[in-house]
Amino acid sequence: MLTKSEENYIKEIYALEQKHKADVNTNLLAEKIETKASSVTDMLKKLAKKELLIYQKYKGVKLNSKGEKIALSVIRKHRLWETFLVEKLDFSWDEVHKVAEQLEHIRSEKLTNKLDVYLNFPKVDPHGNPIPDVNGKLIIIDAVCLDQFEIEEEGIFIEVKDESENFLKYLTKNNIVIGAKIKVLEKEEFDNSFKIEIDRKQFNISENVIKNLYLKK
Amino acid sequence: MLTKSEENYIKEIYALEQKHKADVNTNLLAEKIETKASSVTDMLKKLAKKELLIYQKYKGVKLNSKGEKIALSVIRKHRLWETFLVEKLDFSWDEVHKVAEQLEHIRSEKLTNKLDVYLNFPKVDPHGNPIPDVNGKLIIIDAVCLDQFEIEEEGIFIEVKDESENFLKYLTKNNIVIGAKIKVLEKEEFDNSFKIEIDRKQFNISENVIKNLYLKK
DNA sequence: ATTAATTTTTAGACACATCTAAATTATAAA
DNA sequence: TTTATAATTTAGATGTGTCTAAAAATTAAT
Numbered sequence: 001m002l003t004k005s006e007e008n009y010i011k012e013i014y015a016l017e018q019k020h021k022a023d024v025n026t027n028l029l030a031e032k033i034e035t036k037a038s039s040v041t042d043m044l045k046k047l048a049k050k051e052l053l054i055y056q057k058y059k060g061v062k063l064n065s066k067g068e069k070i071a072l073s074v075i076r077k078h079r080l081w082e083t084f085l086v087e088k089l090d091f092s093w094d095e096v097h098k099v100a101e102q103l104e105h106i107r108s109e110k111l112t113n114k115l116d117v118y119l120n121f122p123k124v125d126p127h128g129n130p131i132p133d134v135n136g137k138l139i140i141i142d143a144v145c146l147d148q149f150e151i152e153e154e155g156i157f158i159e160v161k162d163e164s165e166n167f168l169k170y171l172t173k174n175n176i177v178i179g180a181k182i183k184v185l186e187k188e189e190f191d192n193s194f195k196i197e198i199d200r201k202q203f204n205i206s207e208n209v210i211k212n213l214y215l216k217k
Numbered sequence: 218m219l220t221k222s223e224e225n226y227i228k229e230i231y232a233l234e235q236k237h238k239a240d241v242n243t244n245l246l247a248e249k250i251e252t253k254a255s256s257v258t259d260m261l262k263k264l265a266k267k268e269l270l271i272y273q274k275y276k277g278v279k280l281n282s283k284g285e286k287i288a289l290s291v292i293r294k295h296r297l298w299e300t301f302l303v304e305k306l307d308f309s310w311d312e313v314h315k316v317a318e319q320l321e322h323i324r325s326e327k328l329t330n331k332l333d334v335y336l337n338f339p340k341v342d343p344h345g346n347p348i349p350d351v352n353g354k355l356i357i358i359d360a361v362c363l364d365q366f367e368i369e370e371e372g373i374f375i376e377v378k379d380e381s382e383n384f385l386k387y388l389t390k391n392n393i394v395i396g397a398k399i400k401v402l403e404k405e406e407f408d409n410s411f412k413i414e415i416d417r418k419q420f421n422i423s424e425n426v427i428k429n430l431y432l433k434k
Numbered sequence: 435a436t437t438a439a440t441t442t443t444t445a446g447a448c449a450c451a452t453c454t455a456a457a458t459t460a461t462a463a464a
Numbered sequence: 465t466t467t468a469t470a471a472t473t474t475a476g477a478t479g480t481g482t483c484t485a486a487a488a489a490t491t492a493a494t
Contacts, residue, residue, distance in 0.1 A: 005480085027441065027442080035482070035483090036483065038442085038443070038444080038482085038484080038485095039481070039482055039483075041442065041443055042443095042446085042480095042481075042482080043482095046480090052490075057489085058441080058442060058489055071289075077262075086326070088335060089328070089332065089335055091331070091332040095327070099325045099327075100329055102323045102324065102325070103323060106320060107319065108315075108316045108319070110308075110316075111302070111306070113470080114306040114308070116304065119305055158457085189451095220451085222450085222451065222452095242471080242472090243471070243472055243473085244470095244471065244472080252451090252452070252453090253452080253454085254472065254473085255452085255453075255454080255474080256451070256453075256470075257453055257471085257474055258453080258474085260451080261452095273469080274472080274473070275457085275459060275472060275473080276460090326456065346441095383444095
């Protein structure tokens with residue numbers, strides 16, 4: 001049985017693998033987990049010993065299938081709880097991440113599966129991220145990052161990557177909510193910002209924002 | 218901010234104070250928390266230093282008002298979650314205690330209060346135990362322990378103290394469920410067992426069972 | 435290809451919550 | 465009231481997850 005800390009490492013390694021499509025390095029992991037590189041090294045050794053990941057000194061780390069299964073189970077719980085909080089308890093999408101980071105460590109398969117039933121087997125969470133099913137399978141979201149869009153191209157906003165409270169509040173304030181139709185009007189070369197249109201209103205968004213928005217073309 | 222372990226000590230001290238109406242002694246607490254007396258001593262020192270309880274060497278321990286407030290907050294969460302699990306997720310009353318012991322440590326006042334609203338401010342949990350409100354106030358259950366009943370006296374079963382899975386399964390099997398009408402038929406002096414009647418069926422229950430059943434006369 | 439800068443690991447320490455074994459204090463019995 | 469028993473505390477140790485500082489390995493730069 002894994003500790004909360006071990007589960008968090010595994011979850012974060014999984015996320016970084018997905019994002020960078022490469023082995024995960026110590027410093028990046030330390031930054032994400034908000035700890036020191038030396039602590040990460042210690043933990044990686046421990047998880048390697050438990051055969052949840054492949055770790056080679058100085059070469060980075062990669063989950064094996066056992067580790068991946070655990071990551072998906074934690075992610076499943078996280079996203080089901082987020083969905084519960086928004087759909088049943090009337091939380092807004094910017095309030096749920098931190099609470100779900102606690103709830104994701106509750107150990108009860110019965111609870112997770114009953115929650116899934118209660119929510120009617122949701123496929124995505126309030127941020128548009130796919131929810132792994134009871135077997136760890138998740139649907140592939142057919143979404144393209146806004147930075148891949150051409151001028152005059154438009155799409156429907158269906159997934160956001162950054163779940164921080166401030167970022168989501170910013171999006172809400174500007175009507176950038178799941179389901180919104182976004183059209184690219186202009187691109188600025190010097191800072192990679194875009195001018196976009198939503199609900200007939202036009203405004204500029206920075207590269208940082210652009211990189212976290214995923215749309216269906 | 219308290220650790221899960223600290224919260225569990227405070228919760229248990231509160232429960233023992235209520236049950237024995239006296240200061241709590243080290244060995245009993247150790248037994249309840251399933252740890253050693255020496256560990257209890259260490260923890261009591263720590264909690265005394267945090268000013269959550271009054272501790273005098275060799276003399277036992279008592280929560281102060283700050284500690285009591287924390288106990289009530291944990292109990293509130295525990296019982297709200299139990300109610301949620303039974304009423305919304307279709308758990309049975311014998312399955313909820315262990316899961317609720319995890320959920321009671323989730324830190325989010327917003328979550329607790331929204332859960333309370335969602336459940337429509339329940340006054341008692343699935344075992345008939347009162348749920349403290351947002352201010353820590355709980356209704357006084359007008360229940361009398363079955364061991365106080367005379368022969369031929371009857372009452373409605375409204376509260377059970379022991380929440381262990383096996384005990385609750387035993388009760389269910391014998392139709393001893395919340396709301397059942399129970400009549401005392403006979404008392405055995407030698408082992409303090411009772412013969413009772415429920416739903417026109419008669420059977421014997423041991424002192425151990427009797428002490429955990431509370432009824433409305 | 436050697437040096438410099440960066441990344442990662444090791445070594446040794448600490449806080450937390452626990453343990454065992456020994457010492458101390460309180461309580462009950464003779 | 466002294467002794468025996470029981471309850472409690474202290475002392476010292478352990479495992480987990482973290483830290484700082486120093487050492488080692490890797491990568492980038494000249």
